Amino acid sequence: MGYLQEVDRWLDVIFADLADGKESFDSIKRDIRSRILESYKNGLKAARQSPAPRGSGPDRAPRERS
Numbered sequence: 001m002g003y004l005q006e007v008d009r010w011l012d013v014i015f016a017d018l019a020d021g022k023e024s025f026d027s028i029k030r031d032i033r034s035r036i037l038e039s040y041k042n043g044l045k046a047a048r049q050s051p052a053p054r055g056s057g058p059d060r061a062p063r064e065r066s
Contacts, residue, residue: 010035 014031017023
């Protein structure tokens, strides 16, 4: 399951809980903000990781330009 599909399923559940009166608006808002913050922090961590080194594959001869 992809990330956005997972988010859609999660949102369906929390909005259903809101509609059924099982959760309050403030509780739902807090849950959404928490999830967004977690995603933001994960993005920051991923940005700090170095990408795979370039040129780590087999050596290639330089291309001739025409």
